[in-house]
Amino acid sequence: xxxxxxxxxxxxxxxxxxxxxxxxxxxxxxxxxxxxxxxxxxxxxxxxxxxxxxxxxxxxxxxxxxxxxxxxxxxxxxxxxxxxxxxxxxxxxxxxxxxxxxxxxxxxxxxxxxxxxxxxxxxxxxxxxxxxxxxxxxxxxxxxxxxxxxxxxxxxxxxxxxxxxxxxxxxxxxxxxxxxxxxxxxxxxxxxxxxxxxxxxxxxxxxxxxxxxxxxxxxxxxxxxxxxxxxxxxxxxxxxxxxxxxxxxxxxxxxxxxxxxxxxxxxxxxxxxxxxxxxxxxxxxxxxxxxxxxxxxxxxxxxxxxxxxxxxxxxxxxxxxxxxxxxxxxxxxxxxxxxxxxxxxxxxxxxxxxxxxxxxxxxxxxxxxxxxxxxxxxxxxxxxxxxxxxxxxxxxxxxxxxxxxxxxxxxxxxxxxxxxxxxxxxxxxxxxxxxxxxxxxxxxxxxxxxxxxxxxxxxxxxxxxxxxxxxxxxxxxxxx
Amino acid sequence: xxxxxxxxxxxxxxxxxxxxxxxxxxxxxxxxxxxxxxxxxxxxxxxxxxxxxxxxxxxxxxxxxxxxxxxxxxxxxxxxxxxxxxxxxxxxxxxxxxxxxxxxxxxxxxxxxxxxxxxxxxxxxxxxxxxxxxxxxxxxxxxxxxxxxxxxxxxxxxxxxxxxxxxxxxxxxxxxxxxxxxxxxxxxxxxxxxxxxxxxxxxxxxxxxxxxxxxxxxxxxxxxxxxxxxxxxxxxxxxxxxxxxxxxxxxxxxxxxxxxxxxxxxxxxxxxxxxxxxxxxxxxxxxxxxxxxxxxxxxxxxxxxxxxxxxxxxxxxxxxxxxxxxxxxxxxxxxxxxxxxxxxxxxxxxxxxxxxxxxxxxxxxxxxxxxxxxxxxxxxxxxxxxxxxxxxxxxxxxxxxxxxxxxxxxxxxxxxxxxxxxxxxxxxxxxxxxxxxxxxxxxxxxxxxxxxxxxxxxxxxxxxxxxxxxxxxxxxxxxxxxxxxxxxx
Numbered sequence: 001x002x003x004x005x006x007x008x009x010x011x012x013x014x015x016x017x018x019x020x021x022x023x024x025x026x027x028x029x030x031x032x033x034x035x036x037x038x039x040x041x042x043x044x045x046x047x048x049x050x051x052x053x054x055x056x057x058x059x060x061x062x063x064x065x066x067x068x069x070x071x072x073x074x075x076x077x078x079x080x081x082x083x084x085x086x087x088x089x090x091x092x093x094x095x096x097x098x099x100x101x102x103x104x105x106x107x108x109x110x111x112x113x114x115x116x117x118x119x120x121x122x123x124x125x126x127x128x129x130x131x132x133x134x135x136x137x138x139x140x141x142x143x144x145x146x147x148x149x150x151x152x153x154x155x156x157x158x159x160x161x162x163x164x165x166x167x168x169x170x171x172x173x174x175x176x177x178x179x180x181x182x183x184x185x186x187x188x189x190x191x192x193x194x195x196x197x198x199x200x201x202x203x204x205x206x207x208x209x210x211x212x213x214x215x216x217x218x219x220x221x222x223x224x225x226x227x228x229x230x231x232x233x234x235x236x237x238x239x240x241x242x243x244x245x246x247x248x249x250x251x252x253x254x255x256x257x258x259x260x261x262x263x264x265x266x267x268x269x270x271x272x273x274x275x276x277x278x279x280x281x282x283x284x285x286x287x288x289x290x291x292x293x294x295x296x297x298x299x300x301x302x303x304x305x306x307x308x309x310x311x312x313x314x315x316x317x318x319x320x321x322x323x324x325x326x327x328x329x330x331x332x333x334x335x336x337x338x339x340x341x342x343x344x345x346x347x348x349x350x351x352x353x354x355x356x357x358x359x360x361x362x363x364x365x366x367x368x369x370x371x372x373x374x375x376x377x378x379x380x381x382x383x384x385x386x387x388x389x390x391x392x393x394x395x396x397x398x399x400x401x402x403x404x405x406x407x408x409x410x411x412x413x414x415x416x417x418x419x420x421x422x423x424x425x426x427x428x429x430x431x432x433x434x435x436x437x438x439x440x441x442x443x444x445x446x447x448x449x450x451x452x453x454x455x456x457x458x459x460x461x462x463x464x465x466x467x468x469x470x471x472x473x474x475x476x477x478x479x480x
Numbered sequence: 481x482x483x484x485x486x487x488x489x490x491x492x493x494x495x496x497x498x499x500x501x502x503x504x505x506x507x508x509x510x511x512x513x514x515x516x517x518x519x520x521x522x523x524x525x526x527x528x529x530x531x532x533x534x535x536x537x538x539x540x541x542x543x544x545x546x547x548x549x550x551x552x553x554x555x556x557x558x559x560x561x562x563x564x565x566x567x568x569x570x571x572x573x574x575x576x577x578x579x580x581x582x583x584x585x586x587x588x589x590x591x592x593x594x595x596x597x598x599x600x601x602x603x604x605x606x607x608x609x610x611x612x613x614x615x616x617x618x619x620x621x622x623x624x625x626x627x628x629x630x631x632x633x634x635x636x637x638x639x640x641x642x643x644x645x646x647x648x649x650x651x652x653x654x655x656x657x658x659x660x661x662x663x664x665x666x667x668x669x670x671x672x673x674x675x676x677x678x679x680x681x682x683x684x685x686x687x688x689x690x691x692x693x694x695x696x697x698x699x700x701x702x703x704x705x706x707x708x709x710x711x712x713x714x715x716x717x718x719x720x721x722x723x724x725x726x727x728x729x730x731x732x733x734x735x736x737x738x739x740x741x742x743x744x745x746x747x748x749x750x751x752x753x754x755x756x757x758x759x760x761x762x763x764x765x766x767x768x769x770x771x772x773x774x775x776x777x778x779x780x781x782x783x784x785x786x787x788x789x790x791x792x793x794x795x796x797x798x799x800x801x802x803x804x805x806x807x808x809x810x811x812x813x814x815x816x817x818x819x820x821x822x823x824x825x826x827x828x829x830x831x832x833x834x835x836x837x838x839x840x841x842x843x844x845x846x847x848x849x850x851x852x853x854x855x856x857x858x859x860x861x862x863x864x865x866x867x868x869x870x871x872x873x874x875x876x877x878x879x880x881x882x883x884x885x886x887x888x889x890x891x892x893x894x895x896x897x898x899x900x901x902x903x904x905x906x907x908x909x910x911x912x913x914x915x916x917x918x919x920x921x922x923x924x925x926x927x928x929x930x931x932x933x934x935x936x937x938x939x940x941x942x943x944x945x946x947x948x949x950x951x952x953x954x955x956x957x958x959x960x961x962x963x964x965x966x967x968x969x
Binding site: 039042043047048049050082084089145147272274275276280281 | 684
């Protein structure tokens, strides 16, 4: 039997507010243990939470950017469970009246568009972190608790089970990441845990409408792990079903080193969270005016920007999709084009040499040693025929390690394209003279033979001759 | 002359007139503590040295001819569930036996701005759960009017201290009657402000949607003065009211002409001590004779108030008390692993009544029971609130007994929690509705035990209940009598 995978994601997105959700403590990452704490986030006797209004603003903006309905009457609830990183032993979260509901985003997989529905977005506080004395909890004699992260604001973005493959799940998470970056509510640094996903996967016979039993994998924090975990789980569940077994509803953990998922706890041991309305926080009432104001403040979002790049600059749908997949890249692109650079050339350079170099050195585009301005200038040199595309690759390589302007590099390294006919002619003559075989072939009607001659000329001029002019001159001389 | 039996407003004038010094006054109260605290047991912690130091500072100001605020130099006490920076705050629980808060409750910050003399922290039922102060993990507090009897609770220590003259004023907290009922049992004035009038920041939570801090004082004037000090919006408490705080002492005038008093028939029913009913009805007759109009009203959902309260309060308490797990503060009882450590800590360090309420609360919130218990209780709470809204469209205040009986002997009810819960019938509905209420002395039983009259007001209308209370107080002398501190009559 053929099975269809049904996948839903709960994405936790850490908001980039300066202070925590219910107190005035700083949110920064990497501080000394237990330095970003106060009586409120430590849950001391007698303390009360007060809502950070920025968190509500960010949540509403996230909802608007994902086509959600904003609940104008929303409230917080206590989600009760005992864990030492949770000082009150409840997480202040939202249960039945989340701030945003019923949204959607569009994704693209292999050129096919698909709409993924969002069930809800709610606000909640993050927990602290256990610091074990050993390498794992099992070989530790004791554990310390670092409460710096306690109370850092989170959005939980819950999708409907609308995805059917690991690739779709990845595209969806990438889209959510892009949107959160565009609206500037999160740093979205997955390696720092700013963005992490719980994945639900179930299988059903192709064509069936009923949902199968699902398993959940928690805290997936890279796109690779997301795909690997889903693919493994699809395979595992397929085997279970094909062997006539039943999938057990359970939480599984993904082991990235081995690329497999392992059982963590079954439904029988699931928590009863005993949700209760948070009596210390009044309901959040949001007016039409506030929602409208936040809507006005939203920047151009990925989909709109992509459409604009296609329309204004004639970029292909694919290229525009890649360029707009992150706000930083889209802004870099705009800055390059802003220098007068040709948009298609700009897109090619960004997706080509720039992306390759960034990848190799594991850098964000914001950290690129080649600024948008310098890349723009370099493309300008190509457009003015000062350098050829091929030479530009050398120039770009130089720029990667040198702070100099491309013009200076081109001059100092003697890379200026030769556009003077009299300077190219001797090399053309030499090439014709020393390649009688190619000349004969060409004259015999094999037009492709010209390529070999062009290559010779380029080699002789160390790549600096203008290729079009070389072609032209060769054709001219051979026709004589 | 002795000073410990005087109200704060009299002592304030004496300090200003330099008839006494703050140190003399403090020494007088400390001497009283030395004499009677052994038989009353109102305090869990005494801060005598700090008290004398604070008094000395006020005297320095007076010597320089500086103006002093109302509470300056006047010795008072704080219920031990209000966080005091640097001073142990135990909630009368073993689980916080050595807990010293690193911060002050907002009411403490407000009080300290007045330079009062702080004598110490008073006893209570553990985490304010109870109505007799017998649930304290440390010791019982005795009623100064009869030391065989309970002082009421949970603010029993604060009420007993004021009644015994071991504090001139005190702060308590009221979740279901915990200020008013001990005030009634101990013959003092106890005011529960409107929910949100006083910041709860730093009040160790029992039931967050019901808790409110308020004063226990010798007379109504002191209650008005203290309310002035502690009221007001607080950025640290999202549930505190932004409403402007009036000067409550402006309500201290004799004027009940045309005041419409509602008498809820549901509050005068079975189980009420006839002596209590007689005294309360007599007080109402006094109001009538002073020009008030008395109207019988109905609060039809009153009979559900106790069950509603004993679902909502334990549910909130169950979550509020989850933080006492032995992890980062408070007491810890070790175990072989984390779960065992938490379990041992809570099993050994919480008292029986606290554990009972945690279990009730968790049951009411658990999957499958939430709708039948907790959600239904929230709905009934709304109905009870509507009862009051309806009644207050016809009357200005509502009057009834504070408690159905006078103080009872220590140990006589502790084994019957249900009977104990029923004692809260007259006080609990106000907390559910968030309304202000005051208890003032209105008589003595044949055994000589104090009886309290409760006056309930509209939300944020403490002014009217203070005016009504003050007017009645001027007509009699109950508030001027000191407790005899004897055993059984």
